[in-house]
Amino acid sequence: MSGLLRTIARRAAPVLRGHTVTQKANVYSAPAKEKIGPLETVVALTMFSLAILGPSGWILCHLEDYKKKAA
Numbered sequence: 001m002s003g004l005l006r007t008i009a010r011r012a013a014p015v016l017r018g019h020t021v022t023q024k025a026n027v028y029s030a031p032a033k034e035k036i037g038p039l040e041t042v043v044a045l046t047m048f049s050l051a052i053l054g055p056s057g058w059i060l061c062h063l064e065d066y067k068k069k070a071a
Helices: 002-017 038-061 063-070
Strands: none
Touching: 038 063
């Protein structure tokens, strides 16, 4: 009896699962078309640093003002 149930389960499982969508990553192994210069690298890193650290630095610099408004 268990052999019959096992056979039915093996045949029914793919049908019940349906069609699965396989995802493929877009990874390219070719070298870059254009070289990025050191000035562009410095500008990009500076902008990322300002975007991430700027708001938190602003809040920390004005922390006393925020404490006065809350009290």
